[in-house]
Amino acid sequence: MKVLKFHGSALSDLRAFPHAARREAGYQLDKVQSGLMPSDWKPMPTIGIGVQEIRIRDEAGAFRVVYVAKFANAVHVLHCFQKKTQKTSSADLELAKKRYADLAKELGR
Template sequence: MPALKPLRFVGDARRRLDAFSAHAKQQAGYQLYRVQTGRPPADFKPMPSIGPGVEELRVWDSENRTYRVIYTARLMDAVYVLHAFRKTSQRTEMRDIELARRRLKELLSGGRP
């Protein structure tokens, strides 16, 4: 069994993920566990507009609401969740992208959650 990378949350990402519906939270948790063990999540896309190695995990709940978790697993010490939110439009809002960018920049400059 592969080693389990620690999961670390930046800013209020943990609180936001905890606000997901129960089904979406369970799905996101399982997919993040896959990432922690070095496996890809079931549904994700790269987010180069935020930074290299940043990906967006996509989950839906039983009510067909859409949720996103932006993370990076490229750092050696942990999987970092930069942002988590409920998506309400077709495109990811610029404010969500900017928030994840700021958090990644802070993380890479030595600021740890």
Template sequence: MDILKPLRWLGDSPKAVQRFPPAARRMAGFELQGVQHGLHPSDFKPMPSIGAGVEELRVWVESGTYRIIYLARLEEAVYVLHAFPKKSQQTSPRDLELARSRYEQLVQQRKRKNPS
């Protein structure tokens, strides 16, 4: 049975994706839908420096390069932590820190909801 996990957008990530050009939005939507079904995107990489299970979806279109940092390993949802255009070879420290901060907030919220 194929279960579709809901997407949960953290911070301004939905607005950030809305600012992507149409081709990048379409590709990101297609790839995220696959992630919701438990598939890996066609181009992604693990981001353990941000948190356990965090991955970066890489979108390449003619107008530029775009990234979506997400966590799909939790059973209740796919969490989109951050989305941004990639302007240089290395991801900016600001983008990494923002994604890390949202990941840590998510972990803390889940601990408060489900104390062990």
């Protein structure tokens, strides 16, 4: 099983999710750690190669967990946020891109 590594404020952002969304995010991340695919996800190639987004919907709204699992040692959680509109905000995309670029530098890729 791969370890989870949170980048920037991703862990505190995830902890700010409502209880049900937080539990669902944890369950889905556990699946990813075990090498399985989350129940509801989509690729995010605009952020980086191998980046995916877990999509969570509950009565409190829509929540997203952006991660990359292509590296052998860990699942890297880049960004967690509540989605307020149909389209993902450019600020959320840019933050995830920056964290992905920082991760790539850190890993020497």
